[in-house]
Amino acid sequence: MAEEVKANGALSAQAEELKTQGNQKFKEAHFSAAIDLYTQALELVPSAILFCNRSVAHLKLENYGYAEADATRAIECDPTYIKGYYRRGSAFFAMGKFKQAIKDLKTVCKIVPNDRDAKTKLATAQKELRAILFAECLERETPPPLNPENIIVPDSYQGLHLPDVVTESWVVNLMQEFKDQKKLHKKYVVMILLRIREILSRYTSLVYVNIPDNDEITVCGDVHGQYYDLMNIFQVNGRPNIDNPYLFNGDFVDRGSFSVEVILTLFTWKLCYPNHFHLTRGNHESKNMNKMYGFEGEVMAKYDAEVYDLFSNVFCYLPLGAVLNNKVLVVHGGLFAQDGIKLADIDNTDRVREPPESGIMCDILWSDPIKLNGRHPSKRGTSINFGPDVAHAFLNENGLDILVRSHEVKEEGYEVEANGRVITIFSAPNYCDQMGNKGAFIRFKGSEMKPKFTQFSAVPHPNIPAMNYARQFMFS
Template sequence: MDTEDFQQAEEFKQKGNDCFKHSKYQEASDFYTKAIDCHSTSPKAAPYYSNRAFCQLKLENYGLALEDSKTSIKLDPNFVKGYYREGSAYLALGKLEDARNSFKAAHKLQPKDTDINEKLKKLKQMIYEKEFLKSIEIQHTPLVIHPEDIIVEPSYNGPKLEEDNQEITAEWVLNLMNWMKDQKKLHKKYVWILIKRCNNILKQYKALIDLDYGQDEKLTVCGDIHGQYYDLLNIFSLNGNPSPSNPYLFNGDFVDRGSFSVECILTLIAWKVHNPNVIHFTRGNHESKNMNKMYGFEGEVIHKYDSKTMEFFSDFFQNLPLCYVLNKKVMVNHGGLFSNDGVTLEDIRAIDRYQEPPDTGLMTDLLWSDPVKQNGRHPSKRGISIGFGPDVAQKFLADNKLELLVRSHEMKENGYEIEADGKVITVFSAPNYCDQMGNKGAYIIFKGSDMKPDIKTFSAVEHPKVPPMAYSRNFLNLF
């Protein structure tokens, strides 16, 4: 890299750094790309790849982060940050042994670095825990919940359920929402009752559910809410509470990241138990044990309740359906489409969803895949599943006599994005994601008369000063 190219690259790098400081990660990534383009094969370009990898980690594009990290190491095998970013990407993908090997390589170069040593110590603990849990793992059997064994203290004055089968009215749910809005906990006994009753409803469903709405009926579809309880309350304030005339479908990722995930999921469960037809939900990639362990929900549940309650939530997540089809026209699922052609709605309906998401297959694609601008199928920017092009979407919809795919799974600046000539819509309902992205949220209203998407956007509202990831395990400070 000659002097002029290097100076130009450093200017782009500094602009990228400035954007990064203001949480403008995509803009920062674009500037680092310009720095790389000045001379992508010089060892001096290693920091640019590493910086871009850091942006991709922030954007949750872990596959791209891994690629950039590996390139920075290839350009400069002594560049410690390259190994650090590589280890972070592997950790985000749940590849703990690979992550430890990356940090070992960083340790070899800087053996006295206390941060690297701390990461290695935590990874050792995580690997031990993972191996221990695997050693005692048994084939899935539904957990039996016994709320009757729990004593409610006389001092508790929140919402109550005197009997397992007590009717849950709309007024009871609204009381619960207001109780939790004041950062008060629903008693564990009643949490268990709600989960138990909701499981009994969900077990009647297939992996794919057909919903049909009459000409004058409507359905609101929301995307990720990620533990942002006060933004969930705002959706109901703007669009009305769930009711037979105002039903909702929440498209996965109710938990993790935001530190009010318990409140989000309990609100949705309570409405579902009140009336199964006013709330529908699909499973997202964050409704899984690995993600909950890393991104805060497990820590939050244990902090607010205990590990047994977390077991019941994990079991509940396995009962969630994976996909809805609305009026035989619109398919709604969290991630996207499939690694191979020829998948039918009957194939989806037949998926055994009572499991943790596997590494590959139809279930994983439904939870993890993303649309891309180029035709064809491409390696996933996340490192899991695939990216599918407009032609893949159009063929799948045509083969299954559908008109539109609605999916979530990705933060969008305006809360939504329309792709594939209008055949794919991403909807994301967590505004100012993680208190730093500055994005809007969105939801979509479908009317039975035409099933055309009516997209509404909204901004974030204030919430109590509990930061995102407040209950996540400390190793996520890697990011």
């Protein structure tokens, strides 16, 4: 927000110093450290400005539920503090709660009518709400399926042509083409997507993967459109093949500006080694996330709406999780809002749809672990946070040793919790070109199924920044 409005009440000298330190950490993009400092200051003085500062730090970490709660507390401390309404409106917008966002942003614009940021967000929230209402009222016929036979490749096209059988050497050549910032023709993109959908449609929602005693599998977390870091994973750990299987645990797209290259590379490796290259769905393999965080805009820039719609359809066929050697469950987000969920319940979940707002599918894609026992409101405003006791109970009831999940940036690329039984793995180093975190992946040997971590740093990429295709106004 452009205009700063003073909150009522003064901070103590100690609280003021903690706020200053928190502001410095925020400027350095150490948002978790900033939150800790603001929290310490709030323990001394419950101040509107401190709640609001913590709110914007949570926004940066995509903790939209916490951001909304802090902004609400800022308003409760000082109902005249306009930045509280702005931050809460921003949090509501990021959660897709456009009616609530519009109400708060109207309050801001009424008091500060010349604030450009608030006016832009308000207009966009109103536009999004109109689009949703229009889509609900409009009865549309399903468009005819894309037929690659009707897509002509011109003689001037100098790129790769898709073979009947995708081989390792062809995928390696494709990766080099993408590294050189060349495009695969639309016809072949459509063919890849149709072939992948056919493979994925054969799976149930939970895939069981067997790793022989002397073999290993690599599990990677979020990649988020960071194509050059994906290439580095294969450089560090070896390319996929029958003897070097992989599992990528969702959030392949959005944020990074090379999401098309990432997802097509992953899909072609899947075509090459369908039984040794595994993909599970993340919360960003969904239309509402893709609209806000860049994948829709990127596909529209590089291809067109037909290709984007086909991507969205194929994402719905991705499995929700994988079980490795009946010991390790791999899902993108985490566990459930209710007790008693069995692996069979996951397996029987209808996944071929956009993620719902509650239930097994929602929780698998959205929930997060915390260190406090029990279940608690989600920091994201969707699903829950679950404690070590919930994790232990679920794993014990289902005969599992470990839960591996992703979904959260970690400074070291991974984090181990719940006495070693909950692991977060995140494979997008220097997330969004600003977080400074390491990336990591895990290897499991079949005979042991004990995690071995490898960390790696970000590598250079072409001068196209992260979030280039995202809706920038959301993150101000």
